[in-house]
Amino acid sequence: xxxxxxxDPKSDPIVTRLANEDKKWFYQKPNLxxxxxxxxxxxxxxxxxxxxxxQMINALQIVPFWKEYFGQPQGALKGIIAAAYSxxxxxSLPFIPIVNDKFGRRWSIFGGSIIMVIGALIQxxxxxxxxxxxxxxxxxxxxxxxxxxxxxxIGELAYPKERPIMTSLFNVAYFVGQIIAAAICFGxxxxxxxxxxxxPSLLQICPSLLQLCFVFFLPESPRWLxxxxxxxEARAILEKYHxxxxxxxxxxxxxxxxxxxxxxxxxEASKKSWxxxxxxxxxxxxxxITTMLGLFTQWSGNTLISYYLGDLLKMIGYTDSxxxxxxxxxxxxxxxxxxxxxxxxxxxxRRRVMYLACTISLLCCYIAWTVxxxxxxxxxxxxxxxxxxxxATLFFIYAxxxxxxxxxxxxTYTYMVEVWPYxxxxxxxxxxxxxxxxxGFFTTFVNPIxxxxxxxxxxxxxxxxxxxxxxxxxxxFPETFGRTLEELAFxxxxxxLNEQQxxxxxxxxxxxxxxxxxxxxxxxxxxxxxxxx
Numbered sequence: 001x002x003x004x005x006x007x008d009p010k011s012d013p014i015v016t017r018l019a020n021e022d023k024k025w026f027y028q029k030p031n032l033x034x035x036x037x038x039x040x041x042x043x044x045x046x047x048x049x050x051x052x053x054x055q056m057i058n059a060l061q062i063v064p065f066w067k068e069y070f071g072q073p074q075g076a077l078k079g080i081i082a083a084a085y086s087x088x089x090x091x092s093l094p095f096i097p098i099v100n101d102k103f104g105r106r107w108s109i110f111g112g113s114i115i116m117v118i119g120a121l122i123q124x125x126x127x128x129x130x131x132x133x134x135x136x137x138x139x140x141x142x143x144x145x146x147x148x149x150x151x152x153x154i155g156e157l158a159y160p161k162e163r164p165i166m167t168s169l170f171n172v173a174y175f176v177g178q179i180i181a182a183a184i185c186f187g188x189x190x191x192x193x194x195x196x197x198x199x200p201s202l203l204q205i206c207p208s209l210l211q212l213c214f215v216f217f218l219p220e221s222p223r224w225l226x227x228x229x230x231x232x233e234a235r236a237i238l239e240k241y242h243x244x245x246x247x248x249x250x251x252x253x254x255x256x257x258x259x260x261x262x263x264x265x266x267x268e269a270s271k272k273s274w275x276x277x278x279x280x281x282x283x284x285x286x287x288x289i290t291t292m293l294g295l296f297t298q299w300s301g302n303t304l305i306s307y308y309l310g311d312l313l314k315m316i317g318y319t320d321s322x323x324x325x326x327x328x329x330x331x332x333x334x335x336x337x338x339x340x341x342x343x344x345x346x347x348x349x350r351r352r353v354m355y356l357a358c359t360i361s362l363l364c365c366y367i368a369w370t371v372x373x374x375x376x377x378x379x380x381x382x383x384x385x386x387x388x389x390x391x392a393t394l395f396f397i398y399a400x401x402x403x404x405x406x407x408x409x410x411x412t413y414t415y416m417v418e419v420w421p422y423x424x425x426x427x428x429x430x431x432x433x434x435x436x437x438x439x440g441f442f443t444t445f446v447n448p449i450x451x452x453x454x455x456x457x458x459x460x461x462x463x464x465x466x467x468x469x470x471x472x473x474x475x476x477f478p479e480t481f482g483r484t485l486e487e488l489a490f491x492x493x494x495x496x497l498n499e500q501q502x503x504x505x506x507x508x509x510x511x512x513x514x515x516x517x518x519x520x521x522x523x524x525x526x527x528x529x530x531x532x533x
Contacts, residue, residue, distance in 0.1 A: 035241050046211065051174035054178065059200070082445075088139060092144050097427040110211070117205055119137075156224075178336075185200050186325045222235075254508065257509075287431065289419060294433070297408045302408070312393075375392075377456045
């Protein structure tokens with residue numbers, strides 16, 4: 001079956017069922033509410049940096065003092081200034097799984113944030129273009145460690161019912177960063193000195209300072225603690241944050257047993273090496289999906305809008321810097337609305353449906369955008385502006401946002417956390433980052449060259465690639481909707497592993513049932529029988 005995963009529909013997802021039977025909302029659970037409040041500045045805040053960076057570089061290219069200070073960068077130089085962030089990220093990726101495994105999620109976030117603070121300071125006080133490029137590489141070097149650790153920590157700490165929404169909101173923070181950067185650049189646009197670009201460059205330090213301040217208010221990942229033989233600490237975290245719902249004690253017992261068993265089975269087959277990603281057919285399929293998703297998130301035409309909106313608008317006759325900055329801010333706000341709305345739907349709509357809707361709508365949008373861009377640019381070159389085509393081009397630039405956010409923003413880290421089992425999760429998400437950053441580096445470098453060389457015809461290349469994305473998603477993306485991370489851990493492997501995991505959870509619940517009965521707990525007897533077949 002196209003795109004089908006290997007999850008056995010007959011297997012009993014005990015932990016998922018127990019979580020769904022809990023009718024309490026997260027805001028009725030004080031400890032869980034505190035956890036989510038701490039996750040926002042610490043983990044969601046990580047993507048503020050990425051959003052801030054893309055919008056800042058986009059906006060600064062319109063600022064006269066930035067262009068004058070760095071010698072009116074064009075073509076390849078403009079491309080390398082934007083792409084240096086991705087290049088720095090690529091250089092850090094081999095170290096991420098090692099750092100995550102040795103130091104845990106929290107210390108990895110802390111270390112990455114320190115590196116980004118240093119990069120932002122150098123960026124803001126740059127004396128020449130080479131220094132600015134190096135500063136952006138340092139910023140890029142720090143961000144992947146934080147992204148991999150932060151997205152994993154959200155998925156590993158959140159309660160199963162809210163986990164898809166929480167991991168989806170991780171990428172929504174990207175647009176908050178964009179709005180902040182766009183607003184700051186709009187405010188500094190009229191400063192008649194180099195501080196017009198130095199202030200935004202220095203303020204990129206702020207998200208990292210948030211992580212440094214709040215990261216140790218969060219607990220460590222229970223799954224990481226289990227791998228370090230610190231099971232009692234892991235159980236205490238689960239009891240505190242996941243044990244406040246209806247039937248909380250029983251849920252924590254089942255969840256802890258599921259984690260222990262699954263991680264034990266994973267580690268038996270894992271050597272904690274990059275080669276583990278290619279060892280089995282199931283792992284190789286995960287690598288293929290991860291590679292393509294990394295490329296799709298950057299090669300779907302989004303970097304044109306994120307980094308080169310000013311160039312696109314200039315091609316259709318919009319050159320006033322204040323007007324372009326206003327469009328910048330409005331697109332960032334619109335993208336935030338779209339991203340947040342879609343994130344609220346991830347618990348209701350299946351993953352494959354959202355990805356297919358995303359890719360098909362992107363293809364339609366880009367084809368229409370290419371046509372309108374051709375009409376607008378042809379008219380502009382002839383000296384007879386086509387206002388209808390200009391407005392249509394602007395419309396499709398705005399229409400692009402809900403199409404892209406439907407899949408590649410809202411689901412990216414939700415899907416990666418679900419596709420990869422714990423033992424390979426850091427390596428898997430780092431692999432995703434590798435291809436995403438390579439694709440981002442390539443497109444941010446090539447985009448200005450392509451636009452300068454062939455104008456609107458450059459958009460045709462994206463139309464062809466988007467058609468390929470539709471086909472790949474249909475045939476290769478598995479469905480991961482409605483299961484816990486442990487229930488998805490062996491979706492491409494032998495079903496015996498899933499059954500072994502389920503038997504371990506049932507055994508623990510049966511033992512709890514026996515203890516309850518020995519104490520005369522008739523209520524416990526009826527409750528356990530409902531959950532254990």
